Amino acid sequence: MFRIAAPLILALAVAAPLQAETRVPTSQAEIALGFAPLVKQAAPAVVNIYAKRIVQARQNPFSNDPFFQNFFRDFGETRPKVQNSLGSGVILSADGYVVSNFHVVGGATDIRVVLKDRREFAAEVVLADKDSDLAILKLQDAPDMPYLPLRNSDEVEVGELALAIGNPFGIGQTVSSGIVSGLARSGTATGAARGYFLQTDAAINPGNSGGALIDVNGALIGVNTSILTRSGGSNGVGFAIPANLVAQFVAQAREGFGRFQRPWAGITGQAIDNDIAESLGLDRPGGVLISGLHEKSPFRLAGIRPGDVILGVEAQEVNTPQEMIFRMSVAGLGAEVAVRYYRGGEVSEAGVAMQLPPDSPARLTKMLGDGSPLPGLKMSRVNPAVASELGLSLEAEGVVVEDSGPYGGRVGLRRGDILLAINGQEVATPDSVEALLQNSARRVSMDVLRGLQRVQIRFRL
Numbered sequence: 001m002f003r004i005a006a007p008l009i010l011a012l013a014v015a016a017p018l019q020a021e022t023r024v025p026t027s028q029a030e031i032a033l034g035f036a037p038l039v040k041q042a043a044p045a046v047v048n049i050y051a052k053r054i055v056q057a058r059q060n061p062f063s064n065d066p067f068f069q070n071f072f073r074d075f076g077e078t079r080p081k082v083q084n085s086l087g088s089g090v091i092l093s094a095d096g097y098v099v100s101n102f103h104v105v106g107g108a109t110d111i112r113v114v115l116k117d118r119r120e121f122a123a124e125v126v127l128a129d130k131d132s133d134l135a136i137l138k139l140q141d142a143p144d145m146p147y148l149p150l151r152n153s154d155e156v157e158v159g160e161l162a163l164a165i166g167n168p169f170g171i172g173q174t175v176s177s178g179i180v181s182g183l184a185r186s187g188t189a190t191g192a193a194r195g196y197f198l199q200t201d202a203a204i205n206p207g208n209s210g211g212a213l214i215d216v217n218g219a220l221i222g223v224n225t226s227i228l229t230r231s232g233g234s235n236g237v238g239f240a241i242p243a244n245l246v247a248q249f250v251a252q253a254r255e256g257f258g259r260f261q262r263p264w265a266g267i268t269g270q271a272i273d274n275d276i277a278e279s280l281g282l283d284r285p286g287g288v289l290i291s292g293l294h295e296k297s298p299f300r301l302a303g304i305r306p307g308d309v310i311l312g313v314e315a316q317e318v319n320t321p322q323e324m325i326f327r328m329s330v331a332g333l334g335a336e337v338a339v340r341y342y343r344g345g346e347v348s349e350a351g352v353a354m355q356l357p358p359d360s361p362a363r364l365t366k367m368l369g370d371g372s373p374l375p376g377l378k379m380s381r382v383n384p385a386v387a388s389e390l391g392l393s394l395e396a397e398g399v400v401v402e403d404s405g406p407y408g409g410r411v412g413l414r415r416g417d418i419l420l421a422i423n424g425q426e427v428a429t430p431d432s433v434e435a436l437l438q439n440s441a442r443r444v445s446m447d448v449l450r451g452l453q454r455v456q457i458r459f460r461l
Contacts, residue, residue: 035163039175042218044116044146045091046165046173046211049100049123049137051108052084088166088211089113089137090220091147092250096121096139099246100210101225102128105135113139116173127253129260132329133225134241136253148212151219153242154316156180156198164202164224164238166211178202178236180221184323185239196326197239198222204238213240220246244330251332263328263354266297266384268394271320272309280309281345286319287311294394296358296384302339302350309342328354357384365402366430373437373444373461376405379419379430390416398449399427411459418449 087104091097098113105111111123121139128135139145160180168174182199200213204224213222222240252260269288277285287309293300304310312318313327314337331337335354340347363380380386382396390400396418404413419427422436423445437444446457 035175035177038163038214038216038218039165042148042163042212042214043165043173043175045148046116047089047091047098048114048167048173049087049089049098049104049210050084050112050114051087051105052110053107086167086170086207087209088207088224090210090212090223091139091145092150092220092246093147094144096142096145097250097253098123098137098139099223099249100135100137101223102130102133102135104210105137106130111137113137127249127257127260129249132241132245132249132260134223134246134249134260136249138253148214148218148220150243150247151215151217151221153198153221153244156183156215156221156242158183161216162200162202162221163214164200164204164208164211165214166204166208166224168203168205168207170207176203181237184319196242196245196323197225198242200238200240201236202238203236208238219243222246242326242330245326248329248332261333261356262325263331263333264297264357264384264388265299265325265328266294266357266394267299268292269310269321269324280342282309282342286317287342288318288321288324292394294384298353298355299339299350302352304339304341304350304352305343307343310339311342311347312340313337357388359383359385364430366434367403368405368434368437372434373440374405374408374411374413376403377401377408377413377433378403378405379433381429382418392416392418399430399433412455412457413446413448414450416450417455419446420449420454421447 087100089098089100092099105125106128108125113121113123121142123137123139125135126138158180162178162180164176166174178201180198181201185197185199198213198221202213204227208224211224212220213224215221220243222242223246224238224240227238249260267290269290272282272285272287272289274285276289290304290306290308290310292306293304310318310324313324314331316327318324318327328337331354333354333356336351337354338349339352340349361381361383363383363386365378365380367378368374368376379399380402382392382398382400386400387396390402392400399419401408401413401415401417401419404415419433421427422433423440425436427433427436440461442461444459444461448455448457
């Protein structure tokens, strides 16, 4: 299991504060000076990123026809097509670790990073996570690089001055100024990212994604990721992923992980509104109401039960499930966090271990071979680790489809489907799926659980 000691986490997450006073300019001379010295200091560490990826595009002669395009969406052959993307990134270390957004570099086959001084380097993604919309790149053959220190983003306050640096619309490095206009934004940002964000009114536009949001001391407080807009341009509502989460990504990238590892909660819960707060005896809405816990959940092992309300993690309030997961991710694997919870009119505290979901019982992963009726079908037995990877419910059990394969996809199987029965006979293990298919007659009937819906798939061999 990957573990990071608490002192190391603190060292990674919190940059040593610069001895500079944060204050409003007090003279005309200070106002005239503006942000020029700050930009000169920070801009060399903000880079432009050019990424290419190969996608399978369907050659459809009806794609531009206003009438027939809706009838022939899946018509035509699929052919590889080069897709280009443009974004920004921030150098975080002298040895060339760079942070950007997943939607900028995810799946890229060729990445070029261009510095402000026009130097250009090849880069590769060493750690990526679609849910957080973050990716860590490593520059190849890079000398001693300029970089930005990370600030403890929990210390950021609404009203602080902030600068956004990036490459909007591909016109070149640009700086926009504003303030931090909100904290703990969850469920409001757009794009692939989910979780917890800083909000700023500094102008963020397409191409700014992955760029830096810095404070008046030149420290990185967030990575710009998305905006709320109706026109496609900035309306002054932009979101940045906090620096404390970025620090955990860098730490795991240095440990050699290719996919970000989150601590496992093993719970289901919901935000609390006024009605729920009143029914529970809370004086105001706040916290996360626990509705279910897996039997192996570290919260259950710490004594927390369904019906309890999680109020805070490590002295930080949490008001949505996304905020709680963010706080756990920032704490890091191997740590033990103090969780405050409310039960029966009293507030208590418990120590909860930050750990990966258990990979037991054994997943028994199996892929059907060429001699099978559904070659390429990949299945596993559901356990907490498998359920976490595929986004299944805590109650999920049985055999789940990890990859439908070329033929399974044609008959209607999807990733995440749980196989219940084949021709009326219950599916027990991945091995039993192969045996039941081999013993089938020409017609096959499969009972599948897809989310909360039971689906029957029928096909001929």
